[in-house]
Amino acid sequence: MRGSIKDNSEVFLKNEERTNWHDKALWFVREKRDLAAKSIPEWEQLREKASAVKMHTLSNLDQYLIEFEENALKNGVKVHWAKDGEEHNRIIEEILQSHQVKKVVKSKSMLTEECHLNPHLESKGIEVIDTDLGERIIQLKKEPPSHIVMPAIHLKKEEVSELFHEKWNTEKGNNDPVYLTYQARLSLRKDFLTADAAITGVNFAVAETGEVVVCTNEGNADVGTHIAPLQIHSMGIEKLIPQREHLGIFTRMLARSATGQPVTVYTSHFRKPKKEGEMHIVLVDNKRSERLSKEKYWTSLKCIRCGACMNTCPIYRRSGGHSYEATIPGPIGSILAPNLDTEKYSDLPFASTLCGSCSDVCPVKINIHEQLFFWRQDIGRSNVLPKSKKISMKIMAGVLGNPAVYKMFGKMMRISLKLLPSSIFENKLNTWAKNRKMMEAPKESFQEWYQKRKK
């Protein structure tokens, strides 16, 4: 059973020092993003453009997908279509089996996370090594990513040191990030050299040329695909852009939004198989086309997975990515997950103050906080919320929709606040007053004051 973000965040918040550390680490990234964005005077125009290109592409997705496939085939690439995660995993398994692959290196991909590819392949006896440093860390720790760009952001270097010591027998207590990274490099190097195949995610796919573009900081996608004879790129169908010339809009914003870097260290274009190699592209729907048909939610497909909405989110920073128990956490995750299973993820759209920081930081201008509000309505109308909540809303509606009742209710509240011992209001049942002092009751309400004064 999935735990709720409410319960999970309460556990996370119990360790205040750690919460503060997490909050500060992500706020630091948000500040770096601000500096990087502000170095581009036309930032807001870029956001407009990026959004427009994505909207256009999504509105003509069928045509661009066909164009992309045609061009990829011309390049000698094998193209596969998967309607859901299961089919995606089966396709990849078949490609790997037909090449007798025993070991595959994988670079960062939220899609394979979404499809649960690793456990599937492992169950078929294929070893999968995640090669992005953060992903490798959490893979060793057997944890899901807590962030889409910085998957191990929830771990401290001391914990990484401990983990590497346990798994690779590195020097105990050596917390030097340079040392630890070097150890990871030594270990990964062996994996790169012995892998039979490489799988990567895709940041952008260009319809005009049939190529895919992968952005990394570590070059792990490049090492993997260049060494292994077989390369597979998994992508959601929303990753398309029409032409190469549109790419610059996105690459100028992706890294700046994600980490505050001007550009990712590697922006690699993969167009055709290398000599005597094989290149496959798997296009995955997994309910994306269904989302495309939803008037209020289709624009969430514009997302370029920069993670900026997580870094800026005051709730994400103080609850940690794992609290969401969804493949993609944070604000964007909270509007994506209910598309996959509304009931299961019905709590996520409520984990927000609707402050709107996510929408303002988003490089492709997704109205995230508005979609959170829409989801609340859809969930409220369905039968997934507890009855007790519905009843209290009905009472509230009765009070607020009827002035006479409102007046009486308000008076009663104020009088009882005065007369009753505060312990009745400030006990655990009254959640508002658990950590807040109850409002002091004024002698008269504003309306009472005003009516008296007028006479």
Added chain:
Amino acid sequence: MKIALSIPCFIDQFYPQVGVAAVELLEKLNIDFEVPKNQTCCGQPMANSGYENEAIKTYHHFVNLFKDYDKTVMISGSCTHHVQHNYTHIEQTNEVKNVRNNIEDISQFLLNHYIDEIGPVHFPHRIALHTGCHSLRGQRFGTSSELVTEKKTGLEGMLKHVTGVELVPLSRPNECCGFGGTFSVVHEAISIKMGRDKLNDVQDKEIEYLISNDMSCLMHLEGIIKKEHRNIKVAHILELLNGSIK
């Protein structure tokens, strides 16, 4: 021009002094206005909890009260935002459209039209400002820190004729205070943590007053201040401009 003053439910019930400050300020400015009787609420608490349908009756009540005015001045950016953006849920009659188009948060109303006629007010204190998120990002009352645009004046512009005041910037400009309506109860733990973090920032900078245009943020923060016996005072910008902070 027929102007109505709209008082949100929580100000009516718990912070009447803010409504009083509004009335006195408008009178000092010789603005002709009425305070319609029988005001209750804009319906936001229900809608934000996912029960828009339950709020319909409240929406209609609100529209009926304000439909005949040329301008509705509301003492809350958040309620104003709700009426403007979310009253789309009911049929868009001319009356509904009128109310949606003519409603304005009182802080923006004063800043846009009357700021040079207010004051001077002497307020010799160290203060910090907090713009409610819905005013900031929903109505662009000021410029949010995420945007790369020319800075638009918001709440700080209202200090134009306040003398002696020392305005101290907070380290996280416009981070949410954690109120969020029913969020403050549903996600109490996160809400409190956000509130405390904001207050720690205020306290570290030895700020005496936290001033906001949104009393609901302050209601949440004041609850924490009092519970934890912190040495911070909160006040609505209207109280400051009216010179009525006690």
